[in-house]
Amino acid sequence: MVHDAAGRLLLVRRRRAPGRGRWSLPGGRVEPGESDAVAVVREVREETGLLTEPDALVGTVVRGPYEIHDYACVVLGGHLVAGDDADAARWVDLATFTDLDAADALAPELAETLRTWNTLPR
Template identity: 50%
Template sequence: MRVNCVGAIIVDDAGRILLIKRGHPPGMGLWSIPGGRLEPGESDADGVRREVLEETGLWVEVGRLAGTVERPGPGRVTYVIRDYLATVADGVPTAGDDAAEVRWCTADELARLPLSAGLLDALTGWGVLPA
């Protein structure tokens, strides 16, 4: 079964990327970009806005698609994850929902954190990492 998911690549004016530490499986304890499963009938943009708000307390404007990855899930599930660029419109980052922590990271910090499988490679390949 294929499950549609979305993620948000959010970079601030200081060139840092917003990451959350997953508080629940899958990926519990790993750092990733905010995101999750789409709800039935939900558009990608609406899903990105909802997931970011639930996990970080931030309202975002959704930009272009950065890229798509597929990741294996439990059983025979395949997560199809479409990651979008997004910018903060309002709010202060606060961990919520599935996020145990939320923080802004430089590219150097990103390389030292325990990240979700394939995240660093995908962000690098899409050319969206902060300099």
């Protein structure tokens, strides 16, 4: 989970299932032998082109067979570009996030989870 200095949230639109065509947080699987921190850096870089440093665990959710651990991250560098299994990547403010939610364009339960964790964009 990456917020910029303005409080906008980094989202990607999924190219593949699960969640194809929906906006979500960047992320993916932890590969064998990887720590969560290494996987977070790799997945965010692959999906967004940004180099990040993970910080604290924000929360954990279970979606089907997946246990998802969301970490707060800080951007260290790179240039925002969609890649890997994302067909778009963008920073969104609260108004845009609300519009995406109203259009049913977000991953299921994302908005409610971020509200619960008090991590919505500003």
